[in-house]
Amino acid sequence: MNEQLQTELLKIVTNINNGVESAWGFLTEQTPEIIQQLLIWYLVDSALGLGIAISIAIAVRFIFLKYVKSEKSTDEGRCIGCIVSWVCVFCCFIWGICCLSSIVKLWIAPKVWLLEYITAMVK
Numbered sequence: 001m002n003e004q005l006q007t008e009l010l011k012i013v014t015n016i017n018n019g020v021e022s023a024w025g026f027l028t029e030q031t032p033e034i035i036q037q038l039l040i041w042y043l044v045d046s047a048l049g050l051g052i053a054i055s056i057a058i059a060v061r062f063i064f065l066k067y068v069k070s071e072k073s074t075d076e077g078r079c080i081g082c083i084v085s086w087v088c089v090f091c092c093f094i095w096g097i098c099c100l101s102s103i104v105k106l107w108i109a110p111k112v113w114l115l116e117y118i119t120a121m122v123k
Contacts, residue, residue, distance in 0.1 A: 042113075
């Protein structure tokens with residue numbers, strides 16, 4: 001009975017060891033590709049965010065300029081429209097700066113970004 005129990009235990013331990021070895025092999029083979037895809041994804045995501053921020057800022061500014069010029073309202077209405085347009089442009093500018101900083105971080109120091117990403121995931 002004791003030998004049969006030891007044989008079964010040895011089979012279980014061997015199966016666990018084989019599973020761990022295959023999982024470790026998979027991780028060591030796939031990790032560089034996963035990291036590369038992760039970096040590319042966040043770089044493209046930040047670049048799209050920057051493009052959208054710039055597009056919105058330009059569109060808002062042109063729309064408000066056209067509105068202010070075509071509107072036959074008082075000077076106060078024009079002033080408020082101009083202020084609102086500049087606030088929108090400023091917000092888009094801040095958003096664009098955040099996206100640009102992310103792009104620069106990914107481009108200049110990808111390992112630092114990966115460490116920050118992993119640290120954020122662990123928290």
